[in-house]
């Protein structure tokens with residue numbers, strides 16, 4: 001699959017512009033420094049839907065990653081296989097004007113605007129690649145994948161980072177949502193230090209704002225947590241031997 005740029009219509013450009021402009025009002029004070037720097041590298045602008053071939057050139061140069069066009073949510077195996085080969089799955093379609101605030105499935109604004117900037121950060125992509133290799137190893141083992149998804153969820157999608165200026169967002173699930181951008185930094189939800197065991201023990205919901213967020217100190221910390229993820233996952237599976245038989 002590939003992006004067919006000539007298929008975008010007036011509404012698509014309007015949707016991209018509205019979402020982009022709205023988030024650019026919020027993000028300078030809420031998004032992590034690395035995300036904002038990454039966004040600069042990507043050269044995304046309000047008036048133009050990103051062209052994947054240009055985005056890939058930027059990514060290739062900085063971290064060796066690239067986008068792989070997918071129709072929507074892909075099976076776990078494909079998801080992990082792509083990322084273990086430095087390819088990030090991304091859709092090319094945009095939500096409709098009446099769906100600006102909520103979507104059932106991630107669209108291109110989420111996949112590209114919210115995920116791509118951090119794909120320019122080496123520690124972050126190294127973490128993604130290693131996490132995906134664990135995913136491949138346990139592919140077919142639903143329980144293992146469920147636990148591993150929690151690590152992905154509370155970092156790549158809903159992670160916060162403590163910077164000198166305060167708490168900032170790096171999770172793409174938050175960065176593509178105007179509402180959650182404000183909410184996650186407020187006093188309403190619970191904020192925890194990054195703790196792999198606690199994350200593995202925390203189920204999540206996809207249809208509401210999160211009640212719990214985990215805070216990292218650096219992307220290096222994420223990358224260095226990989227051995228612990230492997231160890232704790234193995235430990236959790238040993239406690240449930242009947243579930244740990246791989247397909």
Ligand SMILES: [Fe+2]
Pocket residue numbers: 106110111115157172173
């Ligand atoms: Fe995502």
